[in-house]
Amino acid sequence: MIHPTAIIHPNAQLDEGVKVGAYSIIDEQVIIGRDTVIGDHVKISGKTIIGQRNKIYSFALEIGHDNVIREFCTFNIGTIDDGGVTRLGNHNWIMAYVHLAHDCQVGNHTTFANNASLAGHVHVDDWAILAGFSGVHQFCRVGAHSFIGISAVVTQDVPPFVTVAGNPTSPHGVNSEGMKRRGFSAEEIMAVKRAYKKLYRSSLSLEDAKIAIKELVAEYPKMESFLDFLLQPSSRGIMR
Structure with missing residues (x-):
């Protein structure tokens, strides 16, 4: 109408x-x-x-x-x-x-x-x-x-x-509540928390954190988007 x-x-x-x-x-x-x-x-x-x-x-x-x-x-x-x-x-x-x-x-x-x-x-x-x-x-x-x-x-x-x-x-x-609502398992949420600690709660440089997170991706494929994001070119840099 x-x-x-x-x-x-x-x-x-x-x-x-x-x-x-x-x-x-x-x-x-x-x-x-x-x-x-x-x-x-x-x-x-x-x-x-x-x-x-x-x-x-x-x-x-x-x-x-x-x-x-x-x-x-x-x-x-x-x-x-x-x-x-x-x-x-x-x-x-x-x-x-x-x-x-x-x-x-x-x-x-x-x-x-x-x-x-x-x-x-x-x-x-x-x-x-x-x-x-x-x-x-x-x-x-x-x-x-x-x-x-x-x-x-x-x-x-x-x-x-x-x-x-x-x-x-x-x-x-980590936005764990949002992940639960999207159907992520407890193990996958825990893996993201581990990656978060590598990136934000350790003394690792960004490059070393990427290497450590890559090891987690082999075990939890859904985390690949996390690593891919870090590997992509960035105009502003990663918030840390």
């Missing part, structure tokens, strides 16, 4: 079942997937592709499937410096006033609480949680299953499974 006050460009592509609320504006190059609901007073412009079954409230924009995006979120489009695309994956929960800056890459099943903000070129992996009023510096990476505490200011990469909090922000252990 398209509200009679909505303005939709003739060249915009709306799939079956799309609903557009009162006074919303859909510009020429927009593509909207099946059964997506656009609320009242929403303006969607630029080369925007929206997947299926999304719910978009006023002043919000997203890319992917089955996301929930609440009021007054702002998502900037990509720039020529980084491929030109800002991406949000699937099944994400984006609360009010969240900001995703240009060229951010957000995975699946993430949670952004109210007023969480990403600066440009930030990568957030699957199942990460950002608490309210947290912020992430440009070019940082946030690993899968990690947890960023309320009002934390992240200026370096956060490895998978790690909880960071405070301001200045620092590591505060």
